[in-house]
Ligand SMILES: Nc1ncnc2c1ncn2[C@@H]1O[C@H](COP(=O)(O)OP(=O)(O)O)[C@@H](O)[C@H]1O
């Protein structure tokens with residue numbers, strides 16, 4: 323099985339300089355339809371090779387920030403720089419800039435159904451590389467490699483509507499990896515996956531990070547946080563960043579987690595018992611939903 | 613957990629579920645909503661079946677989709693100009709032979725074609741056999757109507773036969789094409805035939821998301837059904853459900869289309885769809901084209917020779 327390292331070798335231009343700043347968001351404010359606030363004066367810097375978790379309750383603006391980082395939404399106020407250049411709607415209309423940016427940033431959407439839109443899995447994975455100007459032969463090679471790596475070679479000719487949720491997720495990830503991006507954005511990647519697929523995905527993300535990819539994950543799952551991230555950015559429910567630090571520190575700050583609605587009093591109250599069973603998704607949900 | 617403290621009382625009380633004497637409720641017939649949903653599920657099954665047939669090895673499955681589209685169109689046009697029942701019957705027999713050579717179950721193929729025919733032709737054909745519309749020699753007298761004698765005429769029967777045979781042959785050709793060509797190959801074929809990319813892309817997505825929306829509707833209905841205990845006023849609540857579902861589905865479709873567009877842009881889409889498939893015409897395709905050309909020439913020749 324080719325490892326993530328082979329995938330990294332696709333692109334010779336991967337720059338190995340450590341500590342290099344790749345994303346800089348400054349005072350970004352965004353509202354949907356100028357009415358529904360989603361980001362409120364958000365500033366964030368991401369360096370090469372980091373594993374950043376965007377942490378926050380539902381509706382706090384994680385997905386919106388990811389879309390800003392992927393150049394799909396543009397802040398009403400504030401700015402966004404990527405790889406040293408400002409990313410604006412106008413800049414992205416430049417073909418070369420667009421191609422450069424899209425090749426370097428990959429986005430795995432929360433809803434795989436939206437992301438897997440081609441008639442077959444093979445064409446789905448080929449979509450990105452072809453759009454970014456790769457030749458048919460090079461694309462076919464990448465499709466082949468990525469399918470082997472994610473163990474979906476036998477699904478090549480299947481239609482997306484014939485796939486299970488876990489398989490769709492794999493295809494969605496494959497379709498992004500085929501472009502060999504430097505930065506990978508994941509929107510709640512482990513939500514709605516069975517435990518086996520979840521742990522497979524976590525291993526994959528770690529492997530990708532070790533091969534030099536920068537990882538940004540939106541999540542409200544505290545259980546996997548200390549494995550998946552080396553930095554946590556916490557959102558409050560009024561769409562602001564209220565904390566930024568290593569997961570150990572953030573997870574111990576119960577007061578903070580309660581204030582942003584990621585932890586409920588109950589979990590704190592019988593704190594001793596809440597550590598005897600895993601912090602799984604349903605557990606947290608049951609605490610939130612009343 | 614202490615949710616019980618906040619829950620209303622009825623939630624914690626037990627409902628009377630099944631009465632101890634077992635099933636004494638009236639049986640209920642499936643209403644139109646249910647039938648529609650079953651229909652949706654069937655569409656899914658059919659699509660799977662078609663995909664299976666299309667991937668079997670067989671005569672037509674081996675022909676390039678683009679070649680198939682063109683030859684089938686030519687055959688369709690030839691069928692449209694034929695004015696003799698005997699030629700049409702021969703062409704229909706040929707479609708049956710091709711179906712068998714392509715590994716289609718013959719009975720399934722025949723059924724699929726003839727199921728369509730009453731809808732398409734019944735309205736036109738039945739009155740056309742009567743002497744009121746097609747004057748001629750009455751072979752089956754049916755009585756009198758306002759003093760005129762009414763009956764089925766020989767000429768009427770011939771023209772009805774012509775219509776039915778032509779429709780049957782045409783539908784057979786279309787069914788042959790669609791059953792032996794995977795949908796995505798068909799789209800790719802259209803793309804190579806210089807049909808605008810945008811059109812093909814939209815067609816492909818429509819097909820893909822029909823399944824997503826069908827699933828959504830099926831899920832919504834299943835969810836509703838599991839909540840339905842009382843079946844009084846079935847039809848009107850069913851209608852309300854359809855209206856509400858249509859609304860919700862439309863909303864979902866809209867939100868989904870925005871997401872899909874974002875996902876495409878994120879992977880470098882700027883309005884040009886490119887395809888990984890490139891087609892090559894091989895000897896087999898040439899032979900097929902020749903065979904079709906000969907058939908078409910023979911059809912037109914015989915049709916001309918027999919006169920009108
Ligand atoms: N398409 C949209 N139209 C209007 N409001 C939206 C839309 N998408 C998200 N929002 C609103 O923006 C806020 C942030 O949403 P989102 O970024 O999706 O949060 P998260 O991903 O953290 O759950 C929420 O209050 C949500 O209601």
Ligand SMILES: [Mg+2]
Nearest residue numbers: 384385432509
């Ligand atoms: Mg979200």
